[in-house]
Amino acid sequence: MTDRKELLKELEILSNAFGPSGFEEEVIQKIAGLADTLHCENDAMNDLYMTADGKINHDRPVFMLDAHLDECGFMIQSIEDNGLMPFVMLGGWHMSAVPAHSVIIRTSSGRKVRGIITSKPVHFMSAKERADSSLEIEKHYIDVGCSSRQEVIDTYGIMPGDPVMPDVAYSYDEDGDICFGKAFDNRVGCLCILETMRRLQQIGFDKLDVEPVGAFAVQEEVGERGAAVTAVRVKPDFAIVFEGSPADDIYVPKNTAQGSLRKGVQIRHFDRSYISNPRFIQYAMERADEKGIRYQNAVRRGGGTNAGILHNKTDAVPVLVLGVPCRYVHTHYNFCAPEDIEAAVCMAVEVITGLDPAKQAYILGKNILKRD
Ligand SMILES: [Zn+2]
Structure with a gap:
């Protein structure tokens, strides 16, 4: 035992x-x-x-x-010009539990990169946005702190298909x-x-x-x-x-x-x-x-x-x-x-x-x- x-x-x-x-x-x-x-x-x-x-x-x-x-978890779907990454779900998430959390992306070389699932700070929300609690995955991205697609690829080697897990110790x-x-x-x-x-x-x-x-x-x-x-x-x-x-x-x-x-x-x-x-x-x-x-x-x-x-x-x-x-x-x-x-x-x-x-x-x- x-x-x-x-x-x-x-x-x-x-x-x-x-x-x-x-x-x-x-x-x-x-x-x-x-x-x-x-x-x-x-x-x-x-x-x-x-x-x-x-x-x-x-x-x-x-x-x-x-x-x-x-x-x-999640999977990187693509990388936009501004460096934000649309993603898909692996498994049964409810969108209310997804935004504003940190995640770990694992690249094909095994590198682990910390990202944040985007949310709009309350400062930038319109009154209508503040009242609306509906969430769509298509309106959220994973952000690794870069400002362009090239930076994401050159700095971290992240590619579509890379898996993502919650970042929790x-x-x-x-x-x-x-x-x-x-x-x-x-x-x-x-x-x-x-x-x-x-x-x-x-x-x-x-x-x-x-x-x-x-x-x-x-x-x-x-x-x-x-x-x-x-x-x-x-x-x-x-x-x-x-x-x-x-x-x-x-x-x-x-x-x-x-x-x-x-x-x-x-x-x-x-x-x-x-x-x-x-x-x-x-x-x-x-x-x-x-x-x-x-x-x-x-x-x-x-x-x-x-x-x-x-x-x-x-x-x-x-x-x-x-x-x-x-x-x-x-x-x-x-x-x-x-x-x-x-x-x-x-x-x-x-x-x-x-x-x-x-x-x-x-x-x-x-x-x-x-x-x-
Ligand atoms: Zn289970």
């Missing part, structure tokens, strides 16, 4: 890593750097596979641990026991895979009735594209999807909130991509009750995760979606609580270690049609 301080240090490394959708290589390098003796291998899209020894043996049912690597406040940073959706999930795999390794992979495989998927924020590949490669029999889920506790009454900070791991029953396997959830809740793990149930009105792909791509796969509530996902700055990360990891470890053949058969629905 990794010490709490160490684990939060790892979250810092993962949160700060550059990884908008389609540009996740720095994130997989960081994960591989933290993986010790666990074996890491990537495919051409930069999906990352973490195993005990580099193989998926299928000698036991395969238990896949999924999390997406990518974060919401991770920090942890010990008094409040709270983590601050960007991309908690879903570097928190990546951390959960890493730590779950470590704890299973400590127990002994060969002692388990399933074969655990970590699968870190690219491009979830633009439509679960990486999971379409990892599902086929890993061919899971069971899966857990870890997510840095949107916390709702500051928007709705106590009894309606389903993603509250410090209330434990969130078990997702429903979203637009997946109706959870009720037998799997029942088993997970029993296991959590037995072991004293805190959890909260979530029935989402929107949203979707890689579970939408994993549960029916290669076979009928029971998937458990475990969320760590994170405030303000899909914006620059997030908060999450270490105890919720711990609850998610404990839940995964207990679900996997308890999954004996009888439990597997039950979750797979083998007792539903009784034959004499």
Whole structure:
């Protein structure tokens, strides 16, 4: 088990890593750097596979641990004569969270350049502009402080197609026991895979009735594209999807909130991509009750995760979606609580270690049609 301080240090490394959708290589390098003796291998899209020894043996049912690597970011679309750069979104931003923030552009040579997403200072706004809160991406640009197109190219080497991420440095406040940073959706999930795999390794992979495989998927924020590949490669029999889920506790009454900070791991029953396997959830809740793990149930009105792909791509796969509530996902700055990360990891470890053949058969629905 990794010490709490160490684990939060790892979250810092993962949160700060550059990884908008389609540009996740720095994130997989960081994960591989933290993986010790666990074996890491990537495919051409930069999906990352973490195993005990580099193989998926299928000698036991395969238990896949999924999390997406990518974060919401942007891409430079073009460079105007005045040096301002129109951009497109990578992932689901709302325009109200976009202007007046600093960002990091990464050029093809790997150089990182700080820019500001334009906003018009209030001094220059007409009364009508001040009253109008509608925002269009076409009216905003990324500014790196240059005054001409040539200056942008000559000074920084920025070109159309270069990816952009929020410019935020991770920090942890010990008094409040709270983590601050960007991309908690879903570097928190990546951390959960890493730590779950470590704890299973400590127990002994060969002692388990399933074969655990970590699968870190690219491009979830633009439509679960990486999971379409990892599902086929890993061919899971069971899966857990870890997510840095949107916390709702500051928007709705106590009894309606389903993603509250410090209330434990969130078990997702429903979203637009997946109706959870009720037998799997029942088993997970029993296991959590037995072991004293805190959890909260979530029935989402929107949203979707890689579970939408994993549960029916290669076979009928029971998937458990475990969320760590994170405030303000899909914006620059997030908060999450270490105890919720711990609850998610404990839940995964207990679900996997308890999954004996009888439990597997039950979750797979083998007792539903009784034959004499
Ligand atoms: Zn996510």
